[in-house]
Amino acid sequence: xxxxxxxxxLSVREGDSSVINCTYTDSSSTYLYWYKQEPGAGLxxxxxxxxxxxxxxxxxxxxxxxxxxxxxSLRIADTQTGDSAIYFCAESPHQxxxxxxxxxxxxxxxxx
Amino acid sequence: xxGVIQSPRHLIKEKRETATLKCYPIPRHDTVYWYQQGPxxxxxxxxxxxxxxxxxKGSIPDRFSAQQFSDYHSxxxxxxLELGDSALYFCASKMQWGGTGRGYTFGSGTRLTVV
Numbered sequence: 001x002x003x004x005x006x007x008x009x010l011s012v013r014e015g016d017s018s019v020i021n022c023t024y025t026d027s028s029s030t031y032l033y034w035y036k037q038e039p040g041a042g043l044x045x046x047x048x049x050x051x052x053x054x055x056x057x058x059x060x061x062x063x064x065x066x067x068x069x070x071x072x073s074l075r076i077a078d079t080q081t082g083d084s085a086i087y088f089c090a091e092s093p094h095q096x097x098x099x100x101x102x103x104x105x106x107x108x109x110x111x112x
Numbered sequence: 113x114x115g116v117i118q119s120p121r122h123l124i125k126e127k128r129e130t131a132t133l134k135c136y137p138i139p140r141h142d143t144v145y146w147y148q149q150g151p152x153x154x155x156x157x158x159x160x161x162x163x164x165x166x167x168x169k170g171s172i173p174d175r176f177s178a179q180q181f182s183d184y185h186s187x188x189x190x191x192x193l194e195l196g197d198s199a200l201y202f203c204a205s206k207m208q209w210g211g212t213g214r215g216y217t218f219g220s221g222t223r224l225t226v227v
Contacts, residue, residue: 042219043155043218099147099170
């Protein structure tokens with residue numbers, strides 16, 4: 001079955017770059033997503049990448065996709081204290097309509 | 113822009129009671145997904161509906177049932193509630209065909225507390 005794995009914790013200092021990594025198993029996934037969740041809040045879509053892309057940049061966010069290794073990463077430049085949250089990687093399996101499969105989430109802690 | 117609406121936002125129930133959670137998808141979205149997120153856990157897929165028919169089933173307990181109505185809103189019915197059912201329940205909606213990669217839109221969730 002499909003499985004999405006992430007490291008559980010990341011701690012950085014304000015102003016540094018953060019890199020959150022994710023591995024997935026379904027090579028047929030068409031889209032891969034990064035969601036942000038603040039304490040007690042909902043899931044906020046940060047960015048997504050189509051499987052035929054290697055990289056996508058959106059302001060402070062850079063997503064890298066290595067399809068061969070089934071590895072996805074999210075880089076946050078100039079990390080701020082407001083970036084402290086849980087970041088979930090999610091894959092959308094190839095079959096139309098299949099639900100998103102989430103990783104366990106990476107807790108990012110930003111210290112000033 | 114319209115978002116996915118979930119009600120209620122918070123719900124407190126006692127053990128063995130029943131609860132009904134509602135989800136109103138974005139207009140023209142024909143697919144609804146339900147997720148359960150326990151404390152400190154990742155969202156777990158429960159069930160989904162496409163055009164009012166169940167399209168996929170995840171880890172939904174037999175005590176739970178759901179349906180999608182003619183106006184595409186969906187309800188998750190939970191019976192014989194247990195303490196372990198305390199969680200954040202998310203609904204997401206999507207346009208099945210012709211949508212974009214952004215397609216999955218999540219509601220703010222219903223926080224269910226069973227006491």
